[in-house]
Structures are given as structure tokens and as C-alpha cells.
Amino acid sequence: MRGLHWFRNDLRLDDNRSLSALAERVDEWLPVFVFDPELLGRSPRALPRTRFLIDCLERLRADLEAQGIPMQILSGQPEVVLPQLARDAKASLVSWNAAPTPLGERRDARVDAALRRAGAEPLVLRDHTVFGPDEIRTRTGGRYVVYTPYRNAWWEAWERGPRGASGRSRLPARAIAGFDRRPEIDLPREGASAPEAPGLPGASAGPDGPAAASLPRGGEKEARLRLTTFLGEAAADYAALRDRPDRDGTSRLSPHLRFGTISVRRCFSEALSAARAEPRAKAGIRKWLDELVWREFYHAVLAHSPHVLTRSFRPEYDALAWRDDDAGFEAWKEGRTGYPFVDAGMRQLRATGWMHNRARMVVASFLTKDLLIDWRRGERHFFDALVDGDPASNNGGWQWSASTGTDAQPYFRIFNPVSQGERFDPEGGYVRRWIPELGDLPAKRIHAPWIKGEPPRGYPLPIVDHDFARKRALDAYKAASASKA
Numbered sequence: 001m002r003g004l005h006w007f008r009n010d011l012r013l014d015d016n017r018s019l020s021a022l023a024e025r026v027d028e029w030l031p032v033f034v035f036d037p038e039l040l041g042r043s044p045r046a047l048p049r050t051r052f053l054i055d056c057l058e059r060l061r062a063d064l065e066a067q068g069i070p071m072q073i074l075s076g077q078p079e080v081v082l083p084q085l086a087r088d089a090k091a092s093l094v095s096w097n098a099a100p101t102p103l104g105e106r107r108d109a110r111v112d113a114a115l116r117r118a119g120a121e122p123l124v125l126r127d128h129t130v131f132g133p134d135e136i137r138t139r140t141g142g143r144y145v146v147y148t149p150y151r152n153a154w155w156e157a158w159e160r161g162p163r164g165a166s167g168r169s170r171l172p173a174r175a176i177a178g179f180d181r182r183p184e185i186d187l188p189r190e191g192a193s194a195p196e197a198p199g200l201p202g203a204s205a206g207p208d209g210p211a212a213a214s215l216p217r218g219g220e221k222e223a224r225l226r227l228t229t230f231l232g233e234a235a236a237d238y239a240a241l242r243d244r245p246d247r248d249g250t251s252r253l254s255p256h257l258r259f260g261t262i263s264v265r266r267c268f269s270e271a272l273s274a275a276r277a278e279p280r281a282k283a284g285i286r287k288w289l290d291e292l293v294w295r296e297f298y299h300a301v302l303a304h305s306p307h308v309l310t311r312s313f314r315p316e317y318d319a320l321a322w323r324d325d326d327a328g329f330e331a332w333k334e335g336r337t338g339y340p341f342v343d344a345g346m347r348q349l350r351a352t353g354w355m356h357n358r359a360r361m362v363v364a365s366f367l368t369k370d371l372l373i374d375w376r377r378g379e380r381h382f383f384d385a386l387v388d389g390d391p392a393s394n395n396g397g398w399q400w401s402a403s404t405g406t407d408a409q410p411y412f413r414i415f416n417p418v419s420q421g422e423r424f425d426p427e428g429g430y431v432r433r434w435i436p437e438l439g440d441l442p443a444k445r446i447h448a449p450w451i452k453g454e455p456p457r458g459y460p461l462p463i464v465d466h467d468f469a470r471k472r473a474l475d476a477y478k479a480a481s482a483s484k485a
């Protein structure tokens with residue numbers, strides 16, 4: 001029997017559920033990736049995420065070719081291209097891992113129907129998260145809208161039936177003959193890729209985004225290396241250092257989990273065995289795994305409440321009187337708000353396509369509370385600029401920060417961008433790294449350089465007074481929550 005495997009956010013051969021299931025049933029196959037013009041319209045070539053995806057794809061293709069399997073990289077609508085390939089290759093089974101977003105689910109339903117019409121059977125399994133959105137339920141069968149009880153139920157489910165990684169997928173015996181590989185990735189050229197500028201990290205972003213050398217390396221081998229290195233080194237101190245953007249205390253696996261160059265089950269399996277082997281690391285590893293449970297939580301929220309992609313999870317906050325402040329938005333995007341901790345985060349994002357989680361929370365709070373700019377504008381910018389831009393986690397993070405979401409921080413708790421910097425970047429190393437203009441300031445001045453004199457030349461004064469902005473935000477949120485009554 002012959003089959004196709006349609007690779008999407010599962011760009012790996014290790015522990016790939018639907019690929020393994022395909023191998024059980026077919027002996028000849030072809031791997032396929034399809035550049036969908038609809039998705040490409042949303043994620044043009046120049047975006048860090050697309051560039052990372054192409055890197056992962058190249059490496060996967062090389063791994064497969066080393067085994068004599070030509071990967072088919074096509075472009076077009078999947079519901080047209082896949083049935084056509086299935087017909088040409090006389091493949092009667094087509095496997096893929098289920099889409100984790102509502103948009104992807106709708107597209108998959110179209111592909112499913114088109115394949116059946118063409119006489120091929122779809123084989124679809126869930127792979128992107130450990131537990132599916134309907135597997136973690138309250139005792140009465142309801143859905144969780146708060147993280148902590150969800151996390152407790154998640155771990156109870158794991159204790160009842162752990163779902164670790166199952167190992168490298170056995171591939172079908174051989175490739176379908178007659179399908180040589182295409183010479184290059186056939187991507188519509190709708191935009192130029194970013195220039196590769198040398199120089200300071202803070203200065204290396206071109207007009208289209210980070211320089212290639214600043215983006216993380218893609219591919220399965222790199223993801224495994226990152227996991228092993230993290231578990232052997234930083235994981236033990238993760239609970240203490242995960243909030244410090246001046247330290248290299250987190251795994252940086254987010255782009256890999258986004259594109260599936262590593263399976264989330266692999267992360268759980270390896271981390272739990274590292275914790276057994278090294279009891280000193282146990283608490284840090286457990287904390288890290290709880291972060292992966294946040295990822296599962298936000299995927300479940302998106303599946304159950306797809307309206308969050310366009311509206312607030314809490315409807316009363318749709319009445320919030322956001323400000324139209326294009327100048328403020330541009331200053332925020334460029335890292336020129338005059339608040340060094342905020343600006344360091346935004347410049348790290350621009351230069352590398354990644355930002356530390358603590359900085360993400362602070363810059364998102366600054367945009368939505370201090371500038372009172374609609375969270376959707378920030379979410380969109382992050383989605384375009386992040387190499388790990390993911391609809392579920394990005395939306396969850398933004399709605400949490402804007403206090404409009406499921407498990408949001410209460411609106412009256414508004415991050416102070418100066419004290420956040422003093423607390424989480426106490427020596428100022430993060431700010432100095434990304435804002436060279438402030439490089440000579442001592443730690444005690446670096447988070448509020450306008451106090452005790454002017455900020456150094458070339459660095460702006462704060463674009464808004466935090467105390468004033470805080471009161472303005474409190475009034476706006478209070479008015480919106482009163483509209484519920």
C-alpha cells in the first residue's frame with residue numbers, strides 16, 4: 001500500500017504520531033510540505049517565523065534525502081495539491097497531525113473531504129499537545145478557565161496515564177518511485193528577505209527584521225541539543241532564574257515547539273528522567289514542565305473559545321475605550337518609549353525574533369495599560385515579529401497581560417516598568433545589552449535615567465508618566481467592567 005505524510009507543525013522524524021501510524025500501514029510513501037498561499041499571505045517570507053520554518057524544512061528534507069526519500073515541497077491550496085499528488089502517486093492513505101487552531105481545523109476539513117472524493121483515506125492524530133482540549137475537564141465535565149486547577153487536573157491525568165515519547169518513528173520501507181526532489185523551495189517571492197547586517201546585537205536588525213545570524217537555528221538535531229543542554233545545565237536553577245532576562249536561564253525551545261522539530265512528549269519524557277537522575281534539579285524541572293502546561297492550557301482555551309482571536313475572553317472588556325495613539329505605538333515598536341526595560345525587550349524582539357517572557361509581560365502591560373492601546377495591535381505585532389509566534393500562546397499572553405483573558409492578572413495590578421527592571425534586571429545587564437546608548441549608566445540609574453539629570457544623548461525621555469497613565473488605565477478598566485452590569 002502507498003501513502004503520503006503531510007508535514008506541517010511537526011517537522012521531525014522522532015516521536016511523530018501520525019507518521020508512525022502511517023508506517024504501520026504502508027510500505028511505500030512520500031513526505032510532502034505545502035506552502036499555502038493563504039497562510040503565506042499572513043506570514044510573508046521575510047518574517048522571522050517563515051525564515052525559521054524554511055530552515056527547519058531544509059534540514060528535514062536533507063535528513064530524508066540521506067535515507068533516499070525525496071521530500072515534495074509544493075505550493076498551492078492543500079485541498080487541491082494533495083489530492084492531485086495522491087492520484088499521481090497512487091497513494092491511498094494520507095496522514096497528518098491534527099491542526100491546533102480553528103483556522104487550521106477548517107482547512108483540514110476541506111482537505112479531508114477533497115481527499116475522500118479523490119479516493120484516498122485521511123489518517124489524522126493529535127500530536128501538538130500532550131492532552132487534547134477535551135481530555136482535561138472539571139469533575140462535572142466543564143472546561144477550566146483558570147490555569148492552576150487546570151494544571152492540577154493535567155498532572156492528575158498524566159499520573160493516571162503518562163504519555164511520554166515513543167521514539168524515532170519507523171518510516172515506511174521505501175519511497176514511491178518516480179518522484180525526484182524539486183530543486184529548490186518553491187516559494188512565491190512576495191517580499192525581500194532581511195539583509196544580513198553585522199555589528200552589535202542591538203543594531204543588527206534590518207528594516208525587515210533580524211539578521212539571519214541572530215535567528216535561532218532550526219531542525220530536529222538542534223532542538224534535541226537545546227533540550228539536553230538545558231536539562232543538564234540551566235534547568236536546576238530554572239525556578240530561581242527564569243524571570244531574569246539578563247541570564248540565559250530558559251530553554252529557548254519555543255520556536256521548536258511551535259514548528260514541532262521536537263515533540264512536547266519528548267520534552268516531558270526527557271525532563272522527568274533528568275529529574276529522577278538528578279534530585280537537585282527536580283524543583284526547577286517541575287517548574288519548567290508547568291510552563292509547558294501553560295502552553296497546553298492556552299491551546300485548550302483557544303479550542304473552546306475561538307472568539308478570543310478577535311474579542312476579549314471577558315466580554316465586558318470589549319467595551320474598553322482604547323486610545324488611538326499611532327505615535328505611541330510606533331515608539332513602543334521601535335523601543336523608544338524612554339522606559340529602558342520596555343525598550344530593551346522591544347529591541348531584543350526586533351534584533352532576534354525572540355523576547356524573554358518577563359519582558360513580554362512588561363512590554364504588553366506597558367502597551368495596554370500605560371499607553372491604553374488595544375491589545376490586538378500588540379498581539380498582531382508580536383505574531384509578526386516573533387520566531388515562536390503562536391496563535392494560542394500569543395493570544396493567551398496578551399489577554400493575560402491586558403487583564404481581558406481567562407486567567408488574567410487583575411486590572412488593578414499594573415506593572416511599573418521601572419520597578420520591574422530594578423527587580424528582574426538588578427545590575428542592568430539586559431538594558432545595557434540592548435540599549436547601547438545607556439551602556440555607561442550605573443545600575444542604580446539605568447532603569448530611570450531621567451531621574452537625577454537628563455538621560456544620555458540619543459535616548460528619549462519617557463513618552464508618558466507612569467503614575468498618570470496608571471490612573472487613566474484604572475478609570476478606563478473600571479468603566480468597562482461597570483458596563484457588565
Ligand SMILES: Cc1cc2nc3c(=O)[nH]c(=O)nc-3n(C[C@H](O)[C@H](O)[C@H](O)COP(=O)(O)OP(=O)(O)OC[C@H]3O[C@@H](n4cnc5c(N)ncnc54)[C@H](O)[C@@H]3O)c2cc1C
Binds near residue numbers: 251255382383389397
Ligand atoms: C504577551 C505574551 C506573548 C507571548 N507569545 C508567545 C508566542 O507567540 N509563542 C510562544 O511560544 N510563547 C509565547 N509567550 C509565552 C512565553 O513568553 C514564551 O513561550 C517563552 O518566553 C519562550 O521562551 P523559552 O522557550 O525559553 O521558554 P521556557 O521558559 O524554557 O519554557 C518552556 C516552554 O514552555 C512554553 N511556555 C513557557 N511559558 C509559557 C507561557 N506563558 N504561555 C504558553 N507557553 C509557555 C513554551 O513552549 C516554552 O518554549 C508569550 C507570553 C506573553 C506574556
